[in-house]
Amino acid sequence: GAGVSQSPSNKVTEKGKDVELRCDPISGHTALYWYRQRLGQGLEFLIYFQGNSAPDKSGLPSDRFSAERTGESVSTLTIQRTQQEDSAVYLCASSPRTLTGAGELFFGEGSRLTVL
Amino acid sequence: RKEVEQDPGPFNVPEGATVAFNCTYSNSASQSFFWYRQDCRKEPKLLMSVYSSGNEDGRFTAQLNRASQYISLLIRDSKLSDSATYLCVVRPLRGSYIPTFGRGTSLIVHP
Numbered sequence: 001g002a003g004v005s006q007s008p009s010n011k012v013t014e015k016g017k018d019v020e021l022r023c024d025p026i027s028g029h030t031a032l033y034w035y036r037q038r039l040g041q042g043l044e045f046l047i048y049f050q051g052n053s054a055p056d057k058s059g060l061p062s063d064r065f066s067a068e069r070t071g072e073s074v075s076t077l078t079i080q081r082t083q084q085e086d087s088a089v090y091l092c093a094s095s096p097r098t099l100t101g102a103g104e105l106f107f108g109e110g111s112r113l114t115v116l
Numbered sequence: 117r118k119e120v121e122q123d124p125g126p127f128n129v130p131e132g133a134t135v136a137f138n139c140t141y142s143n144s145a146s147q148s149f150f151w152y153r154q155d156c157r158k159e160p161k162l163l164m165s166v167y168s169s170g171n172e173d174g175r176f177t178a179q180l181n182r183a184s185q186y187i188s189l190l191i192r193d194s195k196l197s198d199s200a201t202y203l204c205v206v207r208p209l210r211g212s213y214i215p216t217f218g219r220g221t222s223l224i225v226h227p
Contacts, residue, residue, distance in 0.1 A: 045216065059214075
């Protein structure tokens with residue numbers, strides 16, 4: 001498809017379980033971002049990948065959160081031992097690299113995670 | 117002080133009204149500025165970039181005031197379809213260019 005694809009679109013899990021969320025960026029986009037949006041709240045930055053550079057993990061809230069990306073392709077966000085406060089929509093965005101680094105972000109529809 | 121601050125609203129206006137939102141940012145090294153629109157339970161989408169000289173796109177006008185560190189969005193002749201949350205976005209001058217999103221301002225346009 002032409003846009004950013006995320007899966008699953010909805011995930012309900014029990015507290016303590018691990019979950020894996022997937023993001024397939026737009027082909028050719030070198031930058032990939034993960035954000036979290038809790039109900040009624042703004043977007044909270046989690047992690048950023050740019051090409052083959054080391055990712056910027058400064059937004060990850062705890063060591064239960066990790067993410068990987070192979071080259072400029074698919075990324076997975078893993079949450080271990082989920083807690084109820086992890087319930088949120090996890091949004092992935094990709095962006096082309098520009099000279100100024102200010103390329104538009106294109107978002108996927110998000111993965112809605114509910115931890116019971 | 118939060119990096120990017122917006123009045124959450126909601127702004128409740130009748131069709132045809134003119135409405136303006138402001139957004140303040142704390143990082144004076146910020147380089148790029150944007151307004152995104154987010155419909156209920158949808159992903160954010162770029163509405164418009166904000167240029168130093170100000171810019172207009174149809175009914176929408178964006179302005180930047182670097183000295184006071186705020187940007188604004190003006191919507192003229194509001195339509196029902198303008199009802200959404202408007203997110204202010206700021207990107208730094210250098211480094212990883214990670215965009216910071218404001219919490220958003222909710223707009224409700226009623227008949």
